[in-house]
Amino acid sequence: MSTVRLTQITDLHLGATKDEILGGVTTYDSFLSVLRASETQGHGDNLLLLTGDLASDSQPGAYRLLNKVLDDNGKKAVWLPGNHDHFKTMQDNLRDYPFTPVLILGGWGILLLDSSKPDGPGGHFSDEELARAEAGLAQLAGKPVLVAMHHSPVAVNSTWLDRQRIDNQQKLYAMLLAHGQVKAVITGHVHQHHDSLWHDIPVYSSPSSCVQFEQYSHDFALSDNPPGYRWIELHEDGSVQTGVEFLQDFTQRCDVDCVGY
Numbered sequence: 699m700s701t702v703r704l705t706q707i708t709d710l711h712l713g714a715t716k717d718e719i720l721g722g723v724t725t726y727d728s729f730l731s732v733l734r735a736s737e738t739q740g741h742g743d744n745l746l747l748l749t750g751d752l753a754s755d756s757q758p759g760a761y762r763l764l765n766k767v768l769d770d771n772g773k774k775a776v777w778l779p780g781n782h783d784h785f786k787t788m789q790d791n792l793r794d795y796p797f798t799p800v801l802i803l804g805g806w807g808i809l810l811l812d813s814s815k816p817d818g819p820g821g822h823f824s825d826e827e828l829a830r831a832e833a834g835l836a837q838l839a840g841k842p843v844l845v846a847m848h849h850s851p852v853a854v855n856s857t858w859l860d861r862q863r864i865d866n867q868q869k870l871y872a873m874l875l876a877h878g879q880v881k882a883v884i885t886g887h888v889h890q891h892h893d894s895l896w897h898d899i900p901v902y903s904s905p906s907s908c909v910q911f912e913q914y915s916h917d918f919a920l921s922d923n924p925p926g927y928r929w930i931e932l933h934e935d936g937s938v939q940t941g942v943e944f945l946q947d948f949t950q951r952c953d954v955d956c957v958g959y
């Protein structure tokens with residue numbers, strides 16, 4: 699067994715064409731820049747963990763574009779949906795990357811959950827998803843586990859975003875507690891770097907590969923922080939090392955109306 703290495707890229711908000719712009723950022727270009735940065739910073743062989751909002755509006759062409767970039771660059775990747783995604787459309791168009799909700803890598807288990815709901819931007823676990831989580835945890839019994847989901851189960855101290863935290867997170871927490879081996883939770887959605895605790899479980903939220911939200915903001919607001927990603931190392935002894943990297947040379951942001959988050 700050896701260390702399991704992942705790169706989390708989240709909230710890509712890709713369009714069906716390469717010229718999609720969100721918050722003044724061309725999302726395709728910034729995603730490619732993040733991918734290149736992870737390579738030049740020594741994470742090029744990592745498994746990519748794509749934690750939702752892969753498209754800006756569930757466009758089939760956005761998922762096909764993503765499939766092509768990943769395939770052309772020889773990437774291994776797993777994914778889960780966010781509130782801007784549509785699960786069936788993802789499955790149909792990410793043809794070379796089938797959905798894999800439970801992974802065993804080295805001595806570790808990885809559980810990918812769907813916290814999106816059809817009628818709004820906030821997080822929620824359906825009864826079916828909770829049942830899948832329970833089955834996944836049973837399958838991973840005895841292994842240290844990393845759980846990934848789009849929404850955060852904890853507050854990030856931004857009023858508008860905290861209204862969107864997973865509304866029934868306590869049901870999942872009870873399961874994770876009973877399993878006893880969940881070492882960390884990785885999320886997207888909040889478009890910012892935020893490390894916290896969900897009772898005793900570390901929760902790591904990560905910057906988007908395009909535009910970031912202002913931290914500690916009452917209302918929706920964008921930050922000037924550049925695109926970023928998270929690297930994750932899962933060690934044989936069950937410990938987790940992780941860190942966030944922001945692009946150092948990114949100057950693309952321009953002033954446009956900001957809608958559609």
Ligand SMILES: [Fe+2]
Pocket residue numbers: 709711751780887889906959
């Ligand atoms: Fe997002």
